[in-house]
Amino acid sequence: MRCQRCAAMFMVCAIVAMSLVIGVGSPLYAATYNWKLASVLPDSHPVHQALVAFAEKVNEKTNGEVVITVYPAGQLGQEKDYIEGAQLGSIEITKVSSAPLGQFSKTLQVVSLPFIWRNLEHQHLVLDGPIGERLMADLEASGFKGLAFFDAGSRNVTTSVRPIRTPDDMKGLKIRVMQSEPLIETINALGATAVPMGQSEVYVALQQKVIDGWENNEPTVLSFNMQEVAKYFSYTGHVSIPDILIMSKQIFDSASPEVQAAILEAAQETIPLQRQIWADYVGEATAQLKEKGMEFNEVDDITAFQALAAPIHKQFEPIVGADLIQAIMDAGK
Structure with missing residues (x-):
């Protein structure tokens, strides 16, 4: 007993x-792969929802073999840190703007050129087709595996000083931008002074009047509560730079063919989901910003801004290729 x-x-x-x-x-059984997915966006941002969905899809498609933990709100650093981490393999996956990534893969800078997109449909047509495939393939030489382009809206100037109605209103203003040569050149061409700066520094810089404004989209303004320090939102629409989901190429290459296929399939399935989440949220974000006191305005004549920025296309021909610029401009015509 x-x-x-x-x-x-x-x-x-x-x-x-x-x-x-x-x-x-x-x-x-424990997961074979435990990976990090880093983003500077807070978990309240609509793009974060798409990142969580992607992680869940990968886990499901690999029967639990891959576990991806999403780290939002800049927990692991700034986008430059994520890009460099992906190159080294210390960060497996990240969602960044195509703008700073273009400093590592030159042809990608083409998506950051001013007024290169006629509308969102034109951008989707290009990025979903052969040109988008080429841009993703070009990333591999720099150590990245491109997975998906995500919508990020048009970028518009937001200031604490005054609304922007004409290019003259830009004069004398210090405007924060991402570390992107096309974006820096664009803001300078429009008459302001571009100030490259990490996202985590922007709120305090505006609060302390180190800068006079920044440029971004409605959901991101709301997510970071920027209406508290910059109340004027002007629809300059000078660039429309897609976000991009990338993976460390060395990490991707080390995975089994089955896992690689699952990652690519999950990324493609996440694209329409992200686009819908984004489209649904823009109007809601704008309404909330208005309730919080943000003032919105259209510019008087967008062609005046376009004329000032037009020479930048020529300036970047030696970097991204005149043929690539022209192919984008001609797409869908």
């Missing part, structure tokens, strides 16, 4: 020990 009690006690202890190791509701 005593032996039976000992055996029963042993079984109970073994079950408890196993539950502590595995965890309630956890799969019996």
Whole structure:
């Protein structure tokens, strides 16, 4: 009888020990791959929802073999840190703007050129087609595996000083931009002074009047509460730079063919989801910003801004290729 009690006690202890190791509701086997997905956007941002969906899709398609943990709100640094981390393999996956990534893959700078997109449909047509495939392929030489382009709206000047109605209103203003040569040149061409700066520094810089404004889209303004320090939102629409989901090429190449296929499939399935989330949220974000006191205005004549920025296309021909610029401009005509 005593032996039976000992055996029963042993079984109970073994079950408890196993539950502590595995965890309630956890799969019996540990994941083969545990990867990080880094983003500077807070978890309240609509793009974050798409990143979570992507991670879940990969986990499902690999039957739990891949676990991706999303780190939002700049927990692992700024976008430059993520890009460099992906090159080194210390960060497996990241969502960044195509603008700073263009400093590492020159042809990608073409998507940051001013007024290169006629509308959102034109941008989708290009990025979903052969040109988008070429831009993704070009990333591989720099150590990245391109997974998906995401909508990020048009970027518009937001200031604490005055609304922007004409290029003259830009004069004398210091405007924060991402670290992107096309974006820097664009803001300078429009009459302001571009100030490259990490996202985490912008709020305080506006608050302390180190800068007079920045440029971004409505959801991002709301997510970072920028209406508190820059109340004027002017629809300059000078650039429309897509976000991009990338992976460290060395990490991607080290995965099994089955896992690689699952990642690419999950990324493609996430694209329409992200676009819908984005489209649904822009109007809601604008309404909330208005309720919080932000003032919106159209510019008087967008062609005046376009004329000032036009020479930048020529300036970047030696960098991205005149043929690539022309192919984008001609697409869908």
